[in-house]
Amino acid sequence: MQLTMADIMNLDILEAATIRTAVNCLPARIVEWISITEAPVENFVRKNELVLTTGIGCENDMVLFEEFVHDVINSGASALAIATGRFIFDIPHTLLEFAEASNFPLIELPWELRFADISHEVMNELTRKQQMDLNESKQIQEQLLGLILDGQDLADVATFVSKKINQPIVITDKHTSIRGVYPKSSQITKLWEELSSEKVIPLNNDNESSFSQDPLQMKMQVESYKGQNLIQLPIIKGYNRIQGYLYVLPRSSLQSVDHLLDRYVNSVLEHAVTTSALWFFRENVIEETELRLRNDFVKRLALEPIEVWERVIERGELLGYKMDVPYVCIIGDLDHIESYYKKSQNNKSSFAEWFQSVLHYIDEELIHSAQSMQKQIMITHKHDEVIIFLETDSDSSSESVNNFLDLLDRRLTNLLPELGILWGIGRYHDPPYLFQKSYREAKLSINIGKKKDLLSPRIHFNDTAFERAILSLMNSEDMIDVVSSTIVPILQYDENRETDLIKTFNVFYDNQCNVSKTARALNLHRQSLLYRLRKIEALTGLSLVNSDHLFLLTLSLKVWSIGLANEIKQ
Incomplete structure (x- = not known):
């Protein structure tokens, strides 16, 4: 609940004050601070600040006074209260017209009214309002947490938040799939389908809110799509991991974002984001527990x-x-x-x-x-x-x-x-x-x-019969010794001389032991091929014209070809 100029003008201490301009705008003028300021303004006036002045810096200089008032208006102040009767006697008509056109309240105070008393009453009212805001914020937080503790989902969170701030709310996961929305309408559903299909959401255009130093608003991103404003808030887990998004869809495109996101709305949205993060955390814990149980079950089936x-x-x-x-x-x-x-x-x-x-x-x-x-x-x-x-x-x-x-x-x-x-x-x-x-x-x-x-x-296991047969043979120590004595000399020779006798024999065998065909396949001279074949015979002690020897050499190379060389005793 925010303090407005209408609230302040109802204070007893300001009964003798006169509102000179923008009477109808008082309920919309938010007051967050009060200060006593004299010319020059420079950067001493903050936004939403009620400024009190005696005009001492502008004594008898209406041009300087008008410049002072213009600076206060441009600073974003809530209103300007001027004590008249000593330095400023009458507010110029042109200044009143400018303030009225700017919807800016100018208030005339009796000189006898002490600024300290006004500041005291306004600060008391600000403190009272802030305490009310704090109590309401705490109540909203408890109600939102109660929804989660009662097992409610994000649809209930969206409903609660929407009713509190009187704006449509959509809560999504990190893929922008809707997990909660209020009010439910075909219009919002259609809008979301368009936003998703055209990849407008999630908003990632770096147009983060720059209208406030509020930590929550600094995380916001704002975009307009076909006349519909979108305000996106990330729902973040630890280490800045985004779990989802909360979207506000303002009913009016004419209402500025900074005016919409007042202190109360910010408080509600902040609690909504925190509550949504808690809901996602709970769901993640449940999913991770289920996943762990499933993984353990399937792993046990296998092992x-x-x-x-x-x-x-x-x-x-x-x-x-x-x-x-x-x-x-x-x-x-x-x-x-x-x-x-x-x-x-x-x-x-x-x-x-x-x-x-x-x-x-x-x-x-x-x-x-x-x-x-x-x-x-x-x-x-x-x-x-x-x-x-x-x-x-x-x-x-x-x-x-x-x-x-x-x-x-x-x-x-x-x-x-x-x-x-x-x-x-x-x-x-x-x-x-x-x-x-x-x-x-x-x-x-x-x-x-x-x-x-x-x-x-x-x-496929059905296609590995040959390899499985070899694997079964390798369970025999005698078989390992035979294969080792056959293949190791060739492997060592190829490694030391950088030759490829293994490939030579494989091509020779694939060509039905035909020397001419093998020479053509390897692009070798016939004599060079015969030299290699004789070297294989010399290294293994086997004859390539003996069918038993040829089978043994072929078997040994097949064992090596499927990667069982580590099983061979070297």
Whole structure:
């Protein structure tokens, strides 16, 4: 509740005062200060200040007095009260006309009226009003907090605030999706659709309010769209992270923003922003708790054996998962994510923060893709891996997975171009072994895929039979010794001499051991190729015309080609 000139003129001490101009404007003239000022004004008068003067600096100089009054009016003062009878006897008619035209109150005071008494009464009234404002502000704060504590949502907050300040209110999340609005109308809905589609909101044109030093108003941004003013206030969490926005839609485009945002309205909006931030914080805590429980549940499905299937079904349903449908495991490997981060040009956040935002984007696209196909999906993360359980058709799981990844890749290409995710896909299994077995297969597919030069970034477990056969052979110590004695000499020779005998043999084998075809494929002279082949025989002690020796060398190179060289004893 603000003090106005109308309130001040009703004080008993000013009963003998005479209002000379702008009588009808008194209720609109806000008073926040009172001062005693003489010429010159310079910068000593503040906005919304009631100025008292004797005119001592303008004695017998009406030109100087008129200049003084003009300066007071231009300073934004609330009114000017002039003590007449000593230095100023009559207020010039031209000055009265100018003040009237400026809607500026000029008040004539009897010389006998002491300025100290006037200042005392006005300050008492200001203090009383401020105490009333403080009490009302505290009451508004308690009422808004009560809404949150009672489990109400932002629609209730918007309704409360709108009724308090008599202006339409819209509260949105950080993506400007409406979370609360009052009054509800098709006009506001249509306006918001236009503002969103044309990307007018959120306002980010740096036209922050400069009409006030108030901390709240300094965060505001003001814009006009098709005759509708928009006042945007950010709803901020710690570290200046924006959670959402509060918008005021003034009913009148003629009302200035600084006039609309008086002390009372500022107080209401400040409490509304704080309350909205608390609501978002509560929702974030709930969402993070649910997300943590879901991640833990899905991770356990992948990594731990299921003891009681019925308990898994019960817990999954509590978390919103449908457990009575077939699932296959898909693992997305983000092993190169850090190098991708370093190549990105506009990363202002740390890698950890950026990586979390990337995971969030990927999760959103995973969910969107699954919803588009009307499939259930469960997601969790483990280090640089995204672990997915996707609903599939048990008899055509590969086709379902490929369709899903096709859709996902198209969306991720726009969002994160050249990210290069490697996908490993398991098979469907019957419960209760469904999840752990499928995860292990997807994990093995990823490990095999990392060791090979792939033409496709997708590795289905069904397509890894050859590699799995080799892996099973490598469980034998004798087999490791045989492969080691065969392949290590070639690897060491290539490293020391900077040659490529491995490639030479692979091309030779691919061309059915035909020397002429191999020489043409490698663009080598026939004698040079024969020299290389003899060197391979010398290093390995194997003959390339002996089918058993040829098989052993081929097997050893296949073991090396899928990246199992670290298993070889060197």
